[in-house]
Amino acid sequence: MRHRQGLLLIGLLLLGSLSGRIGRPQSAPTVSVLDDPLVRTEGRTGLELLYDLDFAGAQAHFARIIQRYPDHPIGPFLTGLNLWWQILLDLSDRSRDEAFYNLMDAVLKRCERMLRRDPDNLDALFFKSAALGFRGRLRANRGDWFQAALDGKRALDAVMALARRRPQNPDFRFGKALYDYYAAVIPERYPFVKPVMIFFPSGDREAGLRQLEDTARHGYYIQAEAVYFLAMIYYLFEEDYARTMEHVRWLRAHFPNNGYFHTLEGRVYVRWGHWQQGRQTFEAVLSRFQEGHRGYNAAMAEQALYFIALSYMLERRYQAALDYLLKLEALTARRKEDTYFKVMGRLRQGMAYDALGQRDIAILRYREVLQMKDFGRAHERARQYLKTPYRG
Numbered sequence: 412m413r414h415r416q417g418l419l420l421i422g423l424l425l426l427g428s429l430s431g432r433i434g435r436p437q438s439a440p441t442v443s444v445l446d447d448p449l450v451r452t453e454g455r456t457g458l459e460l461l462y463d464l465d466f467a468g469a470q471a472h473f474a475r476i477i478q479r480y481p482d483h484p485i486g487p488f489l490t491g492l493n494l495w496w497q498i499l500l501d502l503s504d505r506s507r508d509e510a511f512y513n514l515m516d517a518v519l520k521r522c523e524r525m526l527r528r529d530p531d532n533l534d535a536l537f538f539k540s541a542a543l544g545f546r547g548r549l550r551a552n553r554g555d556w557f558q559a560a561l562d563g564k565r566a567l568d569a570v571m572a573l574a575r576r577r578p579q580n581p582d583f584r585f586g587k588a589l590y591d592y593y594a595a596v597i598p599e600r601y602p603f604v605k606p607v608m609i610f611f612p613s614g615d616r617e618a619g620l621r622q623l624e625d626t627a628r629h630g631y632y633i634q635a636e637a638v639y640f641l642a643m644i645y646y647l648f649e650e651d652y653a654r655t656m657e658h659v660r661w662l663r664a665h666f667p668n669n670g671y672f673h674t675l676e677g678r679v680y681v682r683w684g685h686w687q688q689g690r691q692t693f694e695a696v697l698s699r700f701q702e703g704h705r706g707y708n709a710a711m712a713e714q715a716l717y718f719i720a721l722s723y724m725l726e727r728r729y730q731a732a733l734d735y736l737l738k739l740e741a742l743t744a745r746r747k748e749d750t751y752f753k754v755m756g757r758l759r760q761g762m763a764y765d766a767l768g769q770r771d772i773a774i775l776r777y778r779e780v781l782q783m784k785d786f787g788r789a790h791e792r793a794r795q796y797l798k799t800p801y802r803g
Contacts, residue, residue, distance in 0.1 A: 443533040444485055445582075445632065450476050454632060457489065462635045463666040464500075464706035466493055484521040484538040487514045495545055500671055501710035502552055503750050511549060518542040533576060533583075540569035540586055581626040582633045588626060589640065592619025596648055620644075627658070638662055642675070652683040670696060670707035674714050681718055690722040713742055713752040720759060724766075727803055733763040749784035758789050765801040773800065 444450055457472030470493055477486040491514035498507050519542050525535035547562035570586030577583045594614025598605045623644070626637035642658035645651045656679055662672040673696050680689035693715035700712040720735035736756050743753035761776030773796070780793040 443537070444480060444483055445534070445537070447479075449479060450485070451631070454489075458632065458635065459665075461493060461496060462662075463668045464496065464670070465668070466497060469493055482521065484518045484525070484534065484542070487517040487521070488538050488542060491515055491518065491542070491545070495549070498549065500708055503710065503746065503748065505553070508549065508553070512546065515542045515546040531572070531576065533573070536569040536573050536576075537583065540566045540573065543569075544586075581622075581628075581630040581637075584622050585626045585630065585633045585637055588619050588622030588637075590619070591615045591622065592644065595619065600648070627661075635662070635665070639672075642679075646679055646682070652679055655679050656683075668704065668706035670699065670704075670711045673699075673707075674711050677715070677718060681721075686722045686725060690719055693718045709742060709745070713739060713750075713756075716742065717752045717756055717759075720756070720763075724759065724763065724803075727766070729763045729766040729803070733760065733767070736760045736763060749786075751786045754780060754783045754786045754789050757783065758793060761793070761796060762801040762803075765796065766803040770800060 445454070453472040453475045457469045457476075460472065461469035470490070473486075473489040473493065476489065480486060491511055494507055494511045494514065498504070498511060518538055522535040522539040522542070525532045526539070529535070543562040543566035547559040547566070550556075550559040550562065566586075567590070570590065573583040574587035591614050594608070594612070595616035596614070598608050598614075620641075623637055623641050626633055627641055628634075630637050638658050638661050642655050642662065645655040645658065649655075656676075659672065659676050659679055662669070663676060666672055673692070677689050677692035677696060680686070680692055696707065697712055697715040697719070700707040700709070700715070716735050716739040720732040720739065723729070723732035723735070736759050739752065739756040740760070743750065743756065746753060757776055758780050761773045761780065764770070764773035764776060777793040777797045780789050783789070
């Protein structure tokens with residue numbers, strides 16, 4: 412659910428504002444730090460290590476860029492991107508939020524200084540749009556929708572300007588591609604947006620997908636991000652799981668230590684109805700976590716335990732499911748706060764106990780669910796099963 416909300420937010424942000432800059436005449440191209448051979452080499456290598464969740468290795472390459480450009484927005488942006496991935500691996504952990512926001516603020520301040528000197532500065536436009544985009548994504552995940560929308564409003568002018576200034580650059584076209592896709596798809600999926608769309612240029616779903624595919628094939632800095640967005644678009648909006656899996660397999664092949672992409676593979680199999688492959692995938696995720704592999708954490712293990720248990724419940728193998736649900740309870744006990752898998756795991760325990768004929772324990776579990784935060788209609792289902800036992 413969080414993934415759908417996140418991509419919906421990005422679409423809504425891109426619909427948030429179009430101002431006078433859209434129709435501004437195109438200026439002659441300017442030099443960008445992104446064209447510097449050192450930045451291209453160190454940046455690409457660092458990004459590949461980052462997406463493979465080697466945070467220290469990535470930062471070592473980023474440090475060489477920062478040393479050459481100590482006052483440029485690229486420095487705090489790359490450091491913030493490193494931190495972003497650490498946040499993304501467990502969004503329930505807010506301990507890095509403040510540091511991330513501070514880094515994005517530093518990027519924006521440096522960009523604004525550059526834009527005051529040159530309103531068409533490519534680097535300032537690129538890093539401003541990127542910093543606002545990532546900050547907006549985190550704010551949305553934290554439920555701060557108003558501030559996230561303001562970030563989207565500020566970002567869109569820069570996104571469009573980049574596409575005009577370097578129309579042949581697949582990295583600079585990435586934001587425009589997202590706009591084209593979401594401007595076409597969001598109003599169809601969420602009709603309440605339609606009245607607002609009369610003020611904005613029409614979207615083009617096919618053109619957006621083509622541009623995203625082009626960035627996924629030919630992008631230099633944003634290639635992996637484009638592949639990830641395509642995977643999520645085909646997963647959540649197009650519901651084309653074969654195409655989703657093509658992109659997920661690319662991510663898995665290029666970044667084998669990225670447990671986030673590994674768990675995504677499992678979720679795609681589950682939604683696709685390929686439960687056997689899904690269980691095998693999540694068993695591999697769980698094994699890597701237990702062995703201490705880099706890139707795998709307890710939050711991923713929680714997902715793995717839950718979906719393995721769910722696969723056994725679908726086969727009516729309730730004792731096997733319960734074994735994994737009890738492991739899930741033990742793992743989530745480290746958390747003070749309630750999370751989706753903590754709550755749903757407790758609900759599924761009640762259902763498994765009911766199916767095994769242990770009604771007294773099932774009732775206790777349902778009552779525990781009602782004392783927890785409500786996720787996925789857990790309260791409604793707990794009340795239902797308190798009245799009528801789950802029979803499988």
